[in-house]
Structures are given as structure tokens and as C-alpha cells.
Amino acid sequence: MISIEEQQTLLLNVSRRLKNKVIVYAVGGTAMMFSGLKESTLDIDLVFENEKDREEFKKAAIELGYREMDAVKVYGIRNNAPEMLKLNDERFDLFVNEVIDFVFSENMKKRAVNMHQFEDKLLLKIADPHDLILMKCATDRQKDADDARRITEKTKIDWDVIVEEAENQVKLGKEKAVFDLGCFLEKLRNELKVNVPQEVIDRLFRIVKKQAEEKIR
Amino acid sequence: MKTEDLIEKLKGIQTVESVKDSLKVSRNKAVYYIYRLRKQGYVKTKRVSGGKRVYSISFENRMKGTSYYEIINENSPVKITTPSIYKIYGKKPTLEETLVFAVKTGSLRTVLAALALFRKISNWSRLYQLAKQNRIERQIGALYDLARKIMKTRRMTEKFRSSALPKKNYSFVYFIPGLKSRDFEEIENTWKIYLPFNKKDLRDYL
Numbered sequence: 001m002i003s004i005e006e007q008q009t010l011l012l013n014v015s016r017r018l019k020n021k022v023i024v025y026a027v028g029g030t031a032m033m034f035s036g037l038k039e040s041t042l043d044i045d046l047v048f049e050n051e052k053d054r055e056e057f058k059k060a061a062i063e064l065g066y067r068e069m070d071a072v073k074v075y076g077i078r079n080n081a082p083e084m085l086k087l088n089d090e091r092f093d094l095f096v097n098e099v100i101d102f103v104f105s106e107n108m109k110k111r112a113v114n115m116h117q118f119e120d121k122l123l124l125k126i127a128d129p130h131d132l133i134l135m136k137c138a139t140d141r142q143k144d145a146d147d148a149r150r151i152t153e154k155t156k157i158d159w160d161v162i163v164e165e166a167e168n169q170v171k172l173g174k175e176k177a178v179f180d181l182g183c184f185l186e187k188l189r190n191e192l193k194v195n196v197p198q199e200v201i202d203r204l205f206r207i208v209k210k211q212a213e214e215k216i217r
Numbered sequence: 218m219k220t221e222d223l224i225e226k227l228k229g230i231q232t233v234e235s236v237k238d239s240l241k242v243s244r245n246k247a248v249y250y251i252y253r254l255r256k257q258g259y260v261k262t263k264r265v266s267g268g269k270r271v272y273s274i275s276f277e278n279r280m281k282g283t284s285y286y287e288i289i290n291e292n293s294p295v296k297i298t299t300p301s302i303y304k305i306y307g308k309k310p311t312l313e314e315t316l317v318f319a320v321k322t323g324s325l326r327t328v329l330a331a332l333a334l335f336r337k338i339s340n341w342s343r344l345y346q347l348a349k350q351n352r353i354e355r356q357i358g359a360l361y362d363l364a365r366k367i368m369k370t371r372r373m374t375e376k377f378r379s380s381a382l383p384k385k386n387y388s389f390v391y392f393i394p395g396l397k398s399r400d401f402e403e404i405e406n407t408w409k410i411y412l413p414f415n416k417k418d419l420r421d422y423l
Contacts, residue, residue, distance in 0.1 A: 004279060012307045036224070036276030114302040116282070126302075154225065 001040040002090050004033055008118075010044075010064075010090070015122035017060035022053045023123045025112055027099060027135055031127045032147060034116060037154055043091040045082070047104045047127075054083065054094050061085050061092055100138040101180065103172045107165060129155040130162050134169075134177075137184030145187060149194045159200040167207060178207045223250055224259055224276055231272045282306040285318045286327075293333035295421045297326050312337055313344040320353050320360070325393055325413055328360070332422070335364035341374040345381065354381035356392060359408035363401060367422040383409040 002010070007030065025048075026034055029041030048054040062068075066085035071093075081100070082093040097104055104127075111128035118124065127135070129151045136144040136151075151157075162181070169177035182204035188194035189201065218240075226239055227250070236247040251272055254260045258279040263271050282304035290296050292312070303318075310318075312334045319331030338344060348354040358381040364370050389409045391397075396413035398405060405412055 008280070008282075008306055015307065034280075036221075039221075115304075116280075117303070117305045119307040154221075 001042055002044065003040050006090075007033060007041075007044065011116075011118045011122060011124065013064055014057065014060045015118035015120075017063050018056055018121035020056060021121050021123070022048075022056055023125065024048050024053065024057065025104060025109065025125050025127055027095075027104075027127045027132065028093075029147070031132055032151070034114070034124075034126045035129060035155075037129070037150055038147070042089070043093050045093045045095070045099075046124075047095045047097065047099060049097065051096055054096050058083065058085065058094065066092065099135050101174055101176060102135050102138055102169055103174060105165070105168055105172060107168060111161075128161075130157065131165065133157070134162055134165055134181060137180045145184075145192060148184070148188055149192050152188070152194050152196070159197060163200060163203060163207075166204065170207075170211070175211070178204050178211065182208060218250070220254070220257060220259075223254060224274065227254070227274045228276070229274065231274055232269065236272075277302060277304070280304055283309055285310060285315045288312070288315045289319060289327070289330045289334070292337065293330040295326070295330035295333070297330045300324065311340070311343070313340055313347055316344065316357065316360075317347045317351055317353065320356050321351060323393060325396075328392070329414065329418065329421075332360060332364045332419075333368070335361055335370040336368055337371070339371050341377045345377045348381070355383055355387075355390065355408045355410050358382065359392075359404050359410040359412055362404045362407065363412060363414065363419075366401075367419050382407070 024046045026045070027047055028043065028045035029038055030044045030046070032038035033041055046057070048057065058068075062085070064087070066087045069084045069086045069091075071081040071084050082095045085092040085094070095104070108127060108131045109125070111131060112125040113128075114126040116124045116126070133148050133151055136148040163178075166178045166181045182201055185196045185204065186201050189196040189198070227236060231239075231251075233244060233247050233251065236242075236251060237244055240247065240250065242250070251260060251274075254274060255262070255272075258281070259274055259276065261273040261278050263273070265271050284299065284302070284304050286297060286299040286303070288310060316331055316334045316338065319327045319334075322328070344357065345354065348357045358373075358378065361370070361373050387409050389405075389411060391411045393413040396411065398412040398415055400416045401412050401414065404410075
């Protein structure tokens with residue numbers, strides 16, 4: 001596990017080894033830590049805008065002693081699995097533009113208004129909590145459901161933002177996005193007693209129904 | 218009580234009394250809670266008149282680092298709240314960088330507060346470099362002329378001025394879309410920049 005302070009020191013050390021300026025988006029546990037929603041995380045999840053930036057970051061992390069590891073061991077065989085680097089208990093999961101089943105869309109980038117700059121070279125933008133919930137449904141792990149619950153408890157959620165982004169994901173080619181979100185929110189509501197309005201879930205499944213009907217046509 | 222719940226309940230400006238009230242605990246317990254949060258880095262303390270201690274409690278305090286907004290507030294009579302978080306680690310941003318950041322926010326209040334930075338800005342070549350990288354040389358030039366009208370500043374170098382002044386074929390640019398000045402047209406014409414301020418907007422500086 002890596003704490004807030006350790007994470008900052010690590011990113012500062014990476015920044016010092018970068019040759020060019022790199023902009024990167026923090027998602028998952030890292031974003032939650034920077035938003036005050038979590039104390040520590042196992043993996044530092046980052047989304048890059050292009051392969052060149054990811055390579056540059058990777059090179060800097062490798063200089064710090066990190067070693068590449070096989071993403072299949074953690075994510076199985078899935079599309080858009082990250083490149084992974086590991087040192088002791090700490091792990092970097094490095095994505096480019098897509099996080100497993102989601103596109104890190106332009107709207108998500110616009111919503112990432114909180115930023116942390118490490119010296120001159122590394123600018124870390126923090127994904128918005130709404131988008132964190134959405135991305136949590138890409139993986140089917142209990143800890144993701146717990147994280148999503150924590151986000152809903154600590155943040156004022158505008159459910160329209162989440163539903164609209166899920167619809168946007170469908171437009172971007174992620175056909176299952178609304179369906180997955182619907183199932184995830186239903187699980188949060190029924191099993192973890194999270195206060196997800198039933199009308200939000202109904203709205204999502206109405207969209208799914210429409211998607212299915214359009215397929216028949 | 219868990220730390221995160223404490224922060225949630227106490228975030229913002231507090232005194233021992235306000236902590237006591239919001240948590241409905243004894244004074245001793247309130248002091249203890251503040252002590253606990255301070256040890257973990259969540260509390261900034263300021264002594265105000267009368268020796269009273271005021272605490273600023275937030276998660277961001279633990280993140281250390283500096284923010285451009287903090288630098289502006291340290292140097293300006295116009296205080297701003299932070300609309301979003303922008304923290305910098307491993308270095309203290311210079312006033313030149315802070316001014317460029319303020320202009321780039323496009324926020325009226327932030328730019329207004331940042332005018333005060335001209336009092337201390339002295340590295341004009343660095344400022345020009347940064348302004349050029351961000352294509353805001355004219356905006357900086359116009360703000361400098363505006364600042365000179367209301368406060369003592371260090372003098373801009375001739376090199377900055379001549380390099381930043383607009384060429385004849387340049388067209389006017391809005392600082393903030395739709396906003397023009399009634400009182401500083403002369404500066405606007407010099408820099409071909411529409412300024413978003415009138416005299417009365419600058420009263421905090423007078």
C-alpha cells in the first residue's frame with residue numbers, strides 16, 4: 001500500500017527524471033486519495049493522452065527501480081489492459097486514453113479540474129468523482145463497489161452527469177457502458193444500501209431497452 | 218471519531234469554540250480533536266487579534282505543496298477563494314509564473330487580484346518567455362500599464378515592451394469575451410486588448 005505522502009514523493013521523483021512535460025490523469029484509488037476519499041492505495045492508476053507520454057513516464061519509473069509486469073495476471077485477458085510496473089508492494093497501472101471498458105472521454109478530461117503539478121515536468125489532473133464511479137463499474141471487484149459507495153457518501157452526486165457520460169460512452173463505441181452502469185448501481189443500491197435513486201437505475205435500463213430495440217430494427 | 222469524519226464535519230475555518238459546538242463535545246475534547254488533526258497535517262493555524270487561534274481545516278492541507286492562489290493571496294489586497302485545486306510540489310512557483318497562470322484562468326477576480334504581483338515582478342525576461350509560450354504577451358503588457366495607474370510597480374524593460382507591443386495588422390482581442398473598458402481605452406488601444414476592468418473595479422487598490 002502507498003500513502004498520500006509516499007505517493008507524492010514518488011511522483012516528484014518520477015517528474016525529476018522526465019525529459020519532457022507530461023500531462024496525465026489520475027483515476028481509481030489515486031484520484032480518490034487526491035480527492036481526500038481514501039488514505040492509501042495498492043495501485044497508482046494513470047491515464048495518458050498518448051503512447052509517447054506513457055513511454056516517457058515508464059522510462060522514468062524504470063530508472064527508479066520499477067519493473068514491468070504482466071497485466072494478464074491482474075486484469076486477465078481484456079481489451080485496453082494497462083502496462084504495469086511494480087516495485088515491492090507498489091504498482092503503476094498505465095493506460096492510454098481507454099480504461100478497460102471505458103474511453104477517457106473529452107468530457108471526462110474537462111471535468112478533471114483539480115490539478116497537482118510536480119516540479120515542472122509532471123502535471124497530474126484528477127478525474128472527477130462522477131467519472132470515478134462510472135469507471136468503477138468496469139471491474140467487478142468488491143473493493144470497487146466499496147470505493148463507489150464511499151464516493152457517494154462523501155461527494156454530492158449529480159446522477160445526470162453519470163448517466164449522460166454513460167450514454168456518451170455508448171456513442172464512443174462502448175456499447176455495454178449503460179448496461180454495466182445500470183447493473184453496478186443496482187448492486188450498490190440493493191446489496192450495499194447506497195442511496196442511488198431508483199429512477200436513475202430505471203432510466204439507465206430504459207436506455208438499454210432502446211439500444212436492444214434498435215438492434216432488432 | 219474517525220479522522221475522515223472529523224475532517225468532513227470540521228472542514229473550513231474553525232476555532233476551539235466552533236469545534237466544540239459543531240461536535241457537541243467538551244472544550245478539552247475539541248482541543249484534542251484539533252491536536253489530532255494537526256498532527257496528521259490537516260490543520261493550518263493562524264493567530265488573530267486578541268491572541269485567538271483560528272484553524273483552517275482541510276484535506277488539502279495534508280497535501281502540502283503550494284498553490285498559485287495562495288501566492289496571489291499572499292501578495293494581493295484582493296483575496297480570492299480557490300475555485301479548483303492546483304497544487305505545486307517540489308518547487309515554489311515564481312511570481313512571473315503565477316501571473317501567467319492568473320491570466321490563463323480567464324477569471325475576472327483572479328486577474329484582478331493578480332495585478333498586485335506587478336509590485337514585485339522583476340524578472341522581465343522570464344515573464345516575457347512565459348507570456349510568449351502562452352501567447353499572452355499583449356495581455357500582460359496591458360495589465361502592466363493598468364497596474365501602473367493604481368500602484369507603484371517595478372519598471373518593465375524596454376525589450377519586453379517593444380517585443381510585446383502589437384504590430385499594425387493585429388486585431389483587437391478580448392481578455393474576457395464581451396467585456397470592454399470605459400475608463401482605460403488608451404491602454405486598450407496601445408495593446409489592442411479589451412480590458413475587463415473599469416476604475417471602480419480597482420477600488421480595492423486605491
